[in-house]
Amino acid sequence: MTDFQCLSCPVCHKPLIRQERVLCCAQGHSFDIAAKGYVHLLLSQDMHSKDPGDSKEMVQARKRFLDKGYYAPLAQGLCTQFEKLLPQGMSESPLLVDAGCGDGYYTHTLHKFLTARRSDIRFLGLDISKEAIRLAAGRNKEIGFIVASLFKIPLQSESAHILINAFAPACDSEFARVLKPKGYLITVIPGRDHLFELKKVLYDNPYLNDEKEPELPSFTRENQVRVKQVIDINSAEDLKDLVLMTPYYWKTPKEGLERLSRLSSLNTGIEFVISIYSRK
Numbered sequence: 001m002t003d004f005q006c007l008s009c010p011v012c013h014k015p016l017i018r019q020e021r022v023l024c025c026a027q028g029h030s031f032d033i034a035a036k037g038y039v040h041l042l043l044s045q046d047m048h049s050k051d052p053g054d055s056k057e058m059v060q061a062r063k064r065f066l067d068k069g070y071y072a073p074l075a076q077g078l079c080t081q082f083e084k085l086l087p088q089g090m091s092e093s094p095l096l097v098d099a100g101c102g103d104g105y106y107t108h109t110l111h112k113f114l115t116a117r118r119s120d121i122r123f124l125g126l127d128i129s130k131e132a133i134r135l136a137a138g139r140n141k142e143i144g145f146i147v148a149s150l151f152k153i154p155l156q157s158e159s160a161h162i163l164i165n166a167f168a169p170a171c172d173s174e175f176a177r178v179l180k181p182k183g184y185l186i187t188v189i190p191g192r193d194h195l196f197e198l199k200k201v202l203y204d205n206p207y208l209n210d211e212k213e214p215e216l217p218s219f220t221r222e223n224q225v226r227v228k229q230v231i232d233i234n235s236a237e238d239l240k241d242l243v244l245m246t247p248y249y250w251k252t253p254k255e256g257l258e259r260l261s262r263l264s265s266l267n268t269g270i271e272f273v274i275s276i277y278s279r280k
Contacts, residue, residue: 100168
């Protein structure tokens with residue numbers, strides 16, 4: 001069971017302390033720990049809609065697709081990079097934060113891999129989607145999952161050793177604030193050829209991804225690796241989930257979705273760019 005260490009109150013920014021099923025600060029603000037084990041720390045004034053973030057339908061489709069192992073090569077690539085960065089010989093327990101964790105697939109995979117090598121490492125995952133965090137919390141009770149914004153991370157300054165930001169918005173100032181001076185940030189973006197064969201089905205004029213990296217003036221890029229593989233999506237249901245979990249669902253013309261609906265399988269390349277940054 002996680003103790004939610006290093007969290008700060010989203011109202012007054014004082015440290016949050018766990019008391020049974022509640023997190024409280026010195027100013028008296030309190031936040032219930034849900035039955036699923038997560039905490040909602042997104043204030044109403046920071047919510048731009050009643051249910052911000054990815055829709056329930058999109059989040060559930062992503063979980064079904066990822067749970068079938070289609071993106072396992074990326075998860076394995078992340079494990080390799082994190083193992084290299086994991087602090088050794090420290091008296092302090094390292095804290096890894098997944099900023100934009102979604103349904104927690106990568107967070108959970110990293111937790112299983114890294115805790116086998118260092119048992120005292122702590123994990124925290126946050127996402128603005130309540131449904132995503134609900135599913136993430138169901139994966140692993142040892143990870144602290146919170147509903148929160150990447151642009152107002154309820155975490156004490158200089159408390160995280162490593163931060164991951166995969167397929168999510170980036171906030172340079174908040175990432176720099178929550179990371180320790182010698183901390184690392186790992187980002188993941190789609191590579192140029194990612195899902196190109198799928199795009200050839202959806203669009204008359206398929207395009208390559210531009211590989212635009214997030215703007216991170218507070219960081220220095222130390223390394224970059226690519227993960228490339230060809231996967232066989234072997235059912236119409238999985239193809240539907242793949243499209244539904246991506247922005248393609250909202251951008252694809254009706255004709256493209258109809259072409260996809262007639263397929264029962266698809267062989268397509270996947271490509272991811274993993275970048276490792278140090279805090280300046």
